[in-house]
Amino acid sequence: MSATSTYVRTYLTRIVVVVAAVATLAGYYFAYEPISTVSNELNIWSSLITSFTLFVGLISVFARYSRSVMNRDNNWPFHLYCLAMIVVWIIWGNMIGMYSTLYQTLYMSTKITLHITIIGQLIFFSVSGMYRTFRIKSLRTAVFAFFTVLIVFLNMPPLIAPFPALSTAAYWLLDNPQMAAARAMVMCGGIGGVILGIRILLGIEKGALRVTGGD
Amino acid sequence: MMQIVTSVVGEIIRTGRVAQFAFLALLAIFTSYAYSLGRKGRTWDIRPLEGLDAIDEGIGRSAEMGRPILLLPGISGLNNAQTMAGLTMYGEVTERAAKIGLDTHTIMTSTQAVTAAEAIARDAFVRAGKPEMYSPGKYVRWFGGGQFVYAVGAAGHIMEMRPALLIYMGYFLADVIVTAETGARIGAVSIGSTTDQSATPLMGMFCDYMLIGEEMYAASAEITRNPLAIATLAGEDWMKLIVLILMVVGVLANMASNNFVWQLLGM
Numbered sequence: 001m002s003a004t005s006t007y008v009r010t011y012l013t014r015i016v017v018v019v020a021a022v023a024t025l026a027g028y029y030f031a032y033e034p035i036s037t038v039s040n041e042l043n044i045w046s047s048l049i050t051s052f053t054l055f056v057g058l059i060s061v062f063a064r065y066s067r068s069v070m071n072r073d074n075n076w077p078f079h080l081y082c083l084a085m086i087v088v089w090i091i092w093g094n095m096i097g098m099y100s101t102l103y104q105t106l107y108m109s110t111k112i113t114l115h116i117t118i119i120g121q122l123i124f125f126s127v128s129g130m131y132r133t134f135r136i137k138s139l140r141t142a143v144f145a146f147f148t149v150l151i152v153f154l155n156m157p158p159l160i161a162p163f164p165a166l167s168t169a170a171y172w173l174l175d176n177p178q179m180a181a182a183r184a185m186v187m188c189g190g191i192g193g194v195i196l197g198i199r200i201l202l203g204i205e206k207g208a209l210r211v212t213g214g215d
Numbered sequence: 216m217m218q219i220v221t222s223v224v225g226e227i228i229r230t231g232r233v234a235q236f237a238f239l240a241l242l243a244i245f246t247s248y249a250y251s252l253g254r255k256g257r258t259w260d261i262r263p264l265e266g267l268d269a270i271d272e273g274i275g276r277s278a279e280m281g282r283p284i285l286l287l288p289g290i291s292g293l294n295n296a297q298t299m300a301g302l303t304m305y306g307e308v309t310e311r312a313a314k315i316g317l318d319t320h321t322i323m324t325s326t327q328a329v330t331a332a333e334a335i336a337r338d339a340f341v342r343a344g345k346p347e348m349y350s351p352g353k354y355v356r357w358f359g360g361g362q363f364v365y366a367v368g369a370a371g372h373i374m375e376m377r378p379a380l381l382i383y384m385g386y387f388l389a390d391v392i393v394t395a396e397t398g399a400r401i402g403a404v405s406i407g408s409t410t411d412q413s414a415t416p417l418m419g420m421f422c423d424y425m426l427i428g429e430e431m432y433a434a435s436a437e438i439t440r441n442p443l444a445i446a447t448l449a450g451e452d453w454m455k456l457i458v459l460i461l462m463v464v465g466v467l468a469n470m471a472s473n474n475f476v477w478q479l480l481g482m
Binding site for chain 1: 227232296329420421432
């Protein structure tokens, strides 16, 4: 890798990221008009770059599936179908308009039907997972299973109605240990996220900002 | 005097964000100090994480079985710290796996992340001394932008490739039910990690090992044992100590009918 390429990939990228990060943070914290303007302008740039990267995704799908079709890999007919549908929907959307009633109806009918199918399957996946997890094999799993059953009962009024104390116990579990743990996770996660960002900006992490042969 | 300071600060910093800014500044100071100590040779011990030890075991298992590795960074983009943590770990795992000739794949839901992941994969192969193994579009997949598009695409990919090690590290929601259960059915060793409250119990249910909360962000520092990365974790711990002290003082003050901590935080 040439020195120029290393410089551009390591330092120029990092400078752009640092400037953008500082401007965005400053725009969020400080009520100073020029900073807000720069921050908004950078957000517009970010949106434009994001839109452009959609082509990268499409090219990735086309490259992968075309190769699969040409090599007659496993499931190649599905990949061919996917490619054909992408082309058809792009052409069609441009011809009749993406917001036309026909396009929207067909798109939503396809998307929502498939979406609901997957959501319907979640219960089977969940039951399968629960069957493995909540089997009592040790004291630890017994405690886990007991409290899980308690929470399940909470959502079954006919079962919990005769035992109001169980309801109190279940709500205590949700409002105290569960909420405390959830809040601890959110707070520590927030701090950890900032620290990770600092590590990436400093080039300690092997992210996209640190190039081979650089620092 | 205090009123003047408050007024001036209120004019410069947006209302309700003074405490946030103070916390961020404090965190930056702590991290910089810990980093400078790290550069001078100061070292810190960190406790071993079971989930991370499982990564090396999983890579070894993949090598024995001759199967690839799959790392899923979730359904968010580069604007999410969890995705960044997943991408960072993707670099580490790809490098380790490439050294013994193993493929590490990933699937993105954001096209922005596809470009970043490609750069990370290429660098990882170069670092591993196997640049010839890298091929654009081979390791980084994109099936679409939706939550369940991602889940179904990933599940299909898992069934097709049958990876021996599956790492979930990033932002997930109910989609993890589909991908993790599919992984469990093919017998892959699975390691889950997210800071999302709704996905954490799901990962606990479906995965063999877990990294909880901020362990996900500390993972790359722990796995590489880089002293400078570990130094930043020390800065993080100091900040957590401050938060803990503030919480205890706040609770005690509240019990004494004093809400100065609330006022301090702008609540």
